[in-house]
Amino acid sequence: MKRYVARGAVAAALAGAALVGCGEQQESASRNPSPAAGSTSGTSTAGTSPAPGRIAVTKDGRVGAPGTVCVMPVSFEPAPDWKPKPVPRLAADSPLASWTKHGPFDLACEIDAKPAGHLGYLRAWVQNSSTGTPRAALESFVGADRTASRATYRETKAGSLPAAEVVYETYSKLLDESKQEHALAVVTPRGTLVLHLGGLDTQEHQDMLPAYELAKRSMRLAS
Numbered sequence: 001m002k003r004y005v006a007r008g009a010v011a012a013a014l015a016g017a018a019l020v021g022c023g024e025q026q027e028s029a030s031r032n033p034s035p036a037a038g039s040t041s042g043t044s045t046a047g048t049s050p051a052p053g054r055i056a057v058t059k060d061g062r063v064g065a066p067g068t069v070c071v072m073p074v075s076f077e078p079a080p081d082w083k084p085k086p087v088p089r090l091a092a093d094s095p096l097a098s099w100t101k102h103g104p105f106d107l108a109c110e111i112d113a114k115p116a117g118h119l120g121y122l123r124a125w126v127q128n129s130s131t132g133t134p135r136a137a138l139e140s141f142v143g144a145d146r147t148a149s150r151a152t153y154r155e156t157k158a159g160s161l162p163a164a165e166v167v168y169e170t171y172s173k174l175l176d177e178s179k180q181e182h183a184l185a186v187v188t189p190r191g192t193l194v195l196h197l198g199g200l201d202t203q204e205h206q207d208m209l210p211a212y213e214l215a216k217r218s219m220r221l222a223s
Contacts, residue, residue: 076216137164167180
C-alpha cells in the first residue's frame, strides 16, 4: 500500500513541478521538476536554443543536433511522446545549482516520459573532457551517488560509437526500497556524455527501457 500511496503523491507533485532534480531525488516530488524551454545547459556543448514555436527535434525526429532544443555532443531519436527539454543554466551560487550536477557532469537535457504515461526521465549529462574511457566516465558517474550498489559494467556500442554501459541499483527513501538504473557513456571530440534512465521504481524503470534502447541504438555524433 505504501508504494502506491507514494506513487500517487509523486505523480501529483510532478504535474506542477517547476525545476529539475538529480541524484536519488530525480524521481521524487521536490526534485523532479521541468525547466523552462529555451534555456541552455551552460556546458561547452550547449548552443542557442530554438526560438519559441520551433520544434525540439530535427526533421528526422532526432534531438541533440545544433538547432534543436537540447544541443549535445551526440544526437539520438527519442521515443514517441517523450518530450525533450533543456536544463536552465544556474548561477554557481544558486541553492539549486547542485541539483543539476552529478559528480563532474552537468545536466544538459531531460526527456520527460510523463506524456507517454510513465513517471521518469531519460537524462543526458555532459562533461567538457574528451579524454578518458567510457567505462571510467560511468564509474565516476555511479560513484557520485552514495546510494548506488550492485553495479555491473560492460563494453557496448551506442549506434556505431564505442560505449560502456552500467546496470545498478539506488536506494529510494521515498519508497523505502532499492530501484534499478541504467546508464551509458560515450567519449566524443566535443565532450563526454552519460545517458541515464532512472524511474520512480524498478517496474517503472523497466517499462521505460525501450525508450533508452531506442536512444542507444540511434545515437551518433551530433553534426
